[in-house]
Amino acid sequence: MTLTDRLTRWRYHYVPDHLLGEILSKRWIDNAVPVLFLGLTLSVFGALIPGFFGADNMSNLLRQWGEFGLVVLALTIVMAAGGIDLSVGSTFALGNIAALALIGVADLPLPLVIAGTLACGALVGLINGVLVGYLRLRAFLTTLVTLIIVRALVDSILLSYAVPIAAAFPDSEPWFFMGEGSLWGTPFSVVVALIAAAGLHLVLTRTRAGWHVLAVGGSRRSAHNVGIPVRRVICLTYVASGTLAAGAGLLFASRLGAAGADIGVGMEIAALTAAVLGGNSLGGGRSSAAKAVIGSVIVMIMVNSLVRMGLTSGANSLLLGTVLLIAVAVDVRWMRNKHKFLSKVYVSPTWADLPVAPPTSAGSPYALNDRLAPVQSIGLGEIDGPEDxxxxxxxxxxxxxRIGDIIRFLAPDYTRQEVFAHVGGRPLGMAFDSNGGLVVCIGGMGLYRIDKDRSIHKLTDETRRSLFSVIDDSRLRLADDLDIAPDGRVFFSEATVRYEMHEWPVDCLESRGNGRIICYDPRDGSTRTVLKNLVFPNGICMCHDGQSFLFAETWACRISRYYYDGPKAGRTEVVIADLPGYPDNINRASDGRYWLALVGMRTPAFDLGLKMPGFRRRMVRRVAPDEWLFPNINTGCVLRFDEAGEVHETLWDRRGENHPMITSMREHKGHLYIGGISNNRVGRLPLPGADPDWTGMTSYWGQK
Structure with missing residues (x-):
């Protein structure tokens, strides 16, 4: 290894370039900038204003935030569905004067006051919802008109009832507790706002109604096409918005007990600034309660601090307008360029150096031949992508x-077929357990078992998350192949934790070691990671000693052996380090050896590219994906080897006519059955001299 190669290897080994892409791909990254801005706001005003962090100031800020936070949450709900509600300030004022009138003038009991106030807000929201949702009027203009009408209604009520409201003094301790009381040392309004935020979070992330709201905000046409009642969803978001805004006005009324023409004026601008500043998208489909809370805290601190510093109300409006303009610009630019930027930084190639590829010329154990030419085709044109x-x-x-079916070809002539089970995901590796149940790795779903009665059972779809991993590796992205130990434990490979099923070739461009091997134990239902940092681990096959298994690392072009029991437990040994191609599934042979599928052959160009991570990085950033340099996966080969790593025979299809891509093979009663993820058939090849009675089931579980 040259000095340049050594330095390049160290640089890509110790500098985790992929962390940037992983961090930017997280959902919480949208909250990172608002959180940083919140910290900056606290630092600046904490330094400029004496006693900023004092108990009195914090208590006053919290009570104001409880009311303002509800208004921001109200606007956030509408924005999540792709709308906007400019009437929240007027609805807030309506809730304030309605509450004061009901409790001070009408002298109603507090429960009726609360119900009546919320009903007023819900009515305003219903009017908005019908006009925008059902009549499909433009949200901006509609809610602007509603703002004007509701504000005029508030002014009319003030003209008639201002004096009685001012003279009234409600004799109700619960009423004053709502405005001035505390629960567990926290102002009551803050408790209400936090409960509302938690409820909104649960609705948006855990309920069908919340998913409908976000789907409508993402694309109304698509939501309609999948059967979501778009108009009703939009209408209900406005009803919820009006109810929350009126609730905020109710809390304001109980705290100050005052009614005025200026209450709620400009609140819609402050609330909109807070919602967008927190990271809620104006385009809809990307909203959360956490973003609303963060944004509302920032705006509340800025407005309150400017007042304490003696600046005029014009300065507040100027600051809010400037912040809103910047937030909107960042939101639009980030949403437009997020995926483009992420695509350039997410794929993070590393340095890899494969051993010299052995020759395939005459005299080599990998010598080319046409021994796969006599392969018979089963189900030609009737099956799409039989990976295993x-x-x-x-x-x-x-x-x-490819469409999530497990097809069964019926013996003895295999001319008839049936859908044995529909699993929904992409079935990959399979194995029979001791009871005859078919255990299947399903890409994107995890590990499942199909019993003889065709009932489907999920075994596991997650494992323990790594303690210090930025990647959420608890969810199984690409469960690939499996085998079952004598005690029933299932060992299966997850080829990559960074990419989904349809992106698996991109993992080769990285060659980083994103894969792992996982163990599922049916005795206690536990799942744990056994081996990590493997280079696209693929095929797994139990050895005959009952204490170890063989596994293939596709992009590393090697076969290794891992001991899970016995005196060597926990040890990994390389069996074949320099395969001429990319290994896939491994299965037992009748003579005590093992069959291995090579899914494709190495090429000098790609082997050289593995030692040039900078070249691969530039390729990903500058070249269209369909023109990237990928490994050759179009040449099929099957070979037989032993536990010492000696290759005893190879079977080639040089012209690529029968099985251009081979991902699996099984020996059964003197024949070799061949599958390929890009093929449209199952191959059947007679094996001269093979045991005509040997089957995989008897090899694993004996005679049943």
């Missing part, structure tokens, strides 16, 4: 397809 193939005790063939 397996046979049961009755000689039936099982394969998966």
């Amino acid at each position: 193939v397996i046979l049961d005790a009755d000689d039936h063939i099982y394969v998966g397809n």
Whole structure:
């Protein structure tokens, strides 16, 4: 290894370039900038204003924030569905005067006061919802008109009832407690706002109604096409908005007990600034309660601090307008360029150096031949993408397809087929357990078992998250292949924790070691990671000693052995370090050896590119994905090897006519059955000299 290679290896080994892409891909990254801005705001005003962090100032700020936070949450709900509500300030004022009139003039009990006030806000929201949702009027103009009408209504009520309201003194302790009381040392209004924020968070993230709201905000046409009642959803968001805004006015009335023409004026601008500043999108579909809370705290601190510093109300408006303009510009630019920027930084190639590829010329154990030419085709044109193939005790063939079916070809002639089970995801590796249940790795879903009665059971779809991992590696993205130990434990590979099923070739561009091997124990239902940092781990096959298994690392072009039990437990040994191609599934052979599928062959250009991570990074950033340099996965080969790593025979299809891409093979009663994720058939090849009675089921579980 040259000095340049050594330095390049150290640089890409110790500098985690992929962390930037991982961080930017997280949902919480949208909250990072508002949180930083909140910290900056606290630092600046804390330094400029004496006693800023004092108990009295904090208590006053919290009580004001409780009311303002409810208004921001109200606006956030509408924005989540792709709308806007400029009437929240007027509705706030209506809630304030309605509450004062009901309790001071009408002398109603507090429960009726609360219900009546919220009903006023809900009515305003219903009017907005009907006009915008059902009559499909423009939200901006509609709520602007509502703002004017409701403000005129508030002024009319003031003219008639200002004196009685001012003279009234409600004799109700609960009424004053709402405005001035505390729960567990926290102002009552803050408790209400936090409960509302928690409720909104649960609705948006955990309920069907919340998913409908975000779907409508993301794309109303798409939401309508999938059956979501778009008009009703929009209408209900405005009803919820009006109710929360009126509730905020109710709390304001109980705290100050005053009614005036200027109450709520400009609040819609402050609330809109807070919602957008917190990271809620004006375009809809990207909103959360946490963003609303962060934004409302920032705006409340700025406005209150400017007042304490003696600046005029014009300065407040100027500051809010400037902040809103900047927030909108950042929101629009970030949403427009987020995915473009992320695509340039997420793929993070590292340095990799494969051993010299062995030759495939005459005299080599990998010598080219045409031994796959006599392969017979089963289900030609009737199956799409049989990645793995397996046979049961009755000689039936099982394969998966691209649309989530497991197809069973019925013995003895395999001319008839049926859908054995529909699993929904992409079936990949398969194995039979001791009870005849078919255990399947399903890409994007996890590990499942299909019993003989065709009932489907989820075994696991997550494992323990790594303690210091930026990547959320608890969810299984690409469960690939599996095998079952004598005690029933299932060891399966997850090829990559960074990419989804359809992106698996991109993992090769990184060659970073994003994969792992996981163990599911049916005895206690636990799932744990056994091996990490593997380079696209793929095929897994139990060794005959009952204490270890073989596994393939596709992009590393090697086969290794891991001991999970016995005196060598926890040890990993390399069996074949320099394969000429990319290994896939491994399965037992009748002579005690093992079959291995090579999904494609190495090329000098790509091997050289693995030692040039900078070149691959520039390629990803500057070249269209369909023109990237990918590994060759179009040449099929099957080889047989032993536990010492010696290759005993190879079977090639040099012209690529029968099986251009081979991902799996199974020996069964003197024949080799071949699958390929890009093929439209199952291959069947006679094996001269093979045991005509040997099956995988008896090799694992004996005679049943």
